[in-house]
Amino acid sequence: MDESSAFIEELKKKIGVASIRHISLSRYDQLKQRPVDRYTGVTGFQFRISNVETTGDSATASVHWYASPIGASWETVTLRKQNGQWIIGERKLKAVS
Numbered sequence: 001m002d003e004s005s006a007f008i009e010e011l012k013k014k015i016g017v018a019s020i021r022h023i024s025l026s027r028y029d030q031l032k033q034r035p036v037d038r039y040t041g042v043t044g045f046q047f048r049i050s051n052v053e054t055t056g057d058s059a060t061a062s063v064h065w066y067a068s069p070i071g072a073s074w075e076t077v078t079l080r081k082q083n084g085q086w087i088i089g090e091r092k093l094k095a096v097s
Contacts, residue, residue, distance in 0.1 A: 023048065034068045045071075057081040062094075072097045 023046055029036045035046045045067035052061040059079045066072045078090040 034071075035066065059086065070097050 025038050026035045026044065026046060027038045028034070029041075029043070032043060034043050036043050045065060048064040048066075050062045050064070052059060057080055059081075061077050061079070062074065063077050064072075064074050072095075073093065074095045076092045076094060077088055079086045080089050081087075
């Protein structure tokens, strides 16, 4: 499922990346063994946030990054709301390749 366009725009600003697209605009290239842009063929990585649970001013989420079979990770992130913004607190690495 794609993230909202507003979320993607905010993520671009926060991490300083010029090109972030919805996951539906990518495909997995079997030959390159990595995600590529569905239209341009440019390689990249996939980023996914799932299992978001919020309780008041705190939240947890699973964060997944995938670039290749030997370039991926999964972590659980704890966040807290401070002055109206979500701040990353603790990060627990669950898997890496």
